[in-house]
Amino acid sequence: MSSAGPPQGACPLGGTARSAVRGEPTSSAGPPQGACPLGGTARSAVRGDHTAVIRTTALVAAWLAAGIAAAQACGDALTGARHSVESDHYVIAYATTPTPVEVGKHFVVDFAVCPRGSAKLPQSVRVDANMPEHRHGMNYRPGVTTLQPGLYRAEGLLFHMPGRWELTFDVVAGSTTERLAGSMRIE
Numbered sequence: 001m002s003s004a005g006p007p008q009g010a011c012p013l014g015g016t017a018r019s020a021v022r023g024e025p026t027s028s029a030g031p032p033q034g035a036c037p038l039g040g041t042a043r044s045a046v047r048g049d050h051t052a053v054i055r056t057t058a059l060v061a062a063w064l065a066a067g068i069a070a071a072q073a074c075g076d077a078l079t080g081a082r083h084s085v086e087s088d089h090y091v092i093a094y095a096t097t098p099t100p101v102e103v104g105k106h107f108v109v110d111f112a113v114c115p116r117g118s119a120k121l122p123q124s125v126r127v128d129a130n131m132p133e134h135r136h137g138m139n140y141r142p143g144v145t146t147l148q149p150g151l152y153r154a155e156g157l158l159f160h161m162p163g164r165w166e167l168t169f170d171v172v173a174g175s176t177t178e179r180l181a182g183s184m185r186i187e
């Protein structure tokens, strides 16, 4: 459609995300911005308003296309074994560190939230876990850091017993909160 370079809409999934994942864990926890701070949009701003407008249009078009492609491409920036859960509005791809998760040891979950169709990036995401069969949660409350728009890190999780755990992602967008859950069996 255009020669404006790689799709900008895939911002959370792009090549810059890899370094962000490995970057300082204290990176900005602010609300998701409309544009990627690291990608081609910053470069276009330097080139002047005219180019920026064209690239913004390309960004919007690519963003819509990215929604369609999200199911295939979500979480490309994640390293390690990737899992995914999806709902009508979102695909969430996630990877744990370490893999596999060990009983009684803290672990980290890096995850990408990819809106589908006309859904927008969430204002915030909460992560928690529970054992459905035992009706209890964790003894810890994880914190979530935004690494870049659509890419997050949850820290401070700990599964204190073996068995089936459900990892839950509460996606807050507008006045609605949508819960996506992935199942994990811990030996």
Ligand SMILES: [Cu+2]
Residues within 6 Å of the ligand: 131, 134, 136, 161, 163
């Ligand atoms: Cu239990």
